Amino acid sequence: MNHGTRANYNAGCRCPSCRSANASYFWDLRERNRGLEVPEHVHGSINGYVNYCCRCELCKAASRRRRQKAVA
Secondary structure: OOOOOHHHHHOOOOOHHHHHHHHHHHHHHHHHHHOOOOOHHHOOOHHHHHHOOOOOHHHHHHHHHHHHHHHO
């Protein structure tokens, strides 16, 4: 196995180095998305709030719903 890669993480490995590679990929993806216009179909979803940093009322409501589910 080639540890420390996102491909290996996607294949099911959850060792610390593969988890770190997957997390790095998503942090980079979020940074790239920050400068983009949020696609209309993403508004009102946790995707819009987290990955695009959209703070419109619909996306903020999605974030609140997610937090409420986590507490329940």
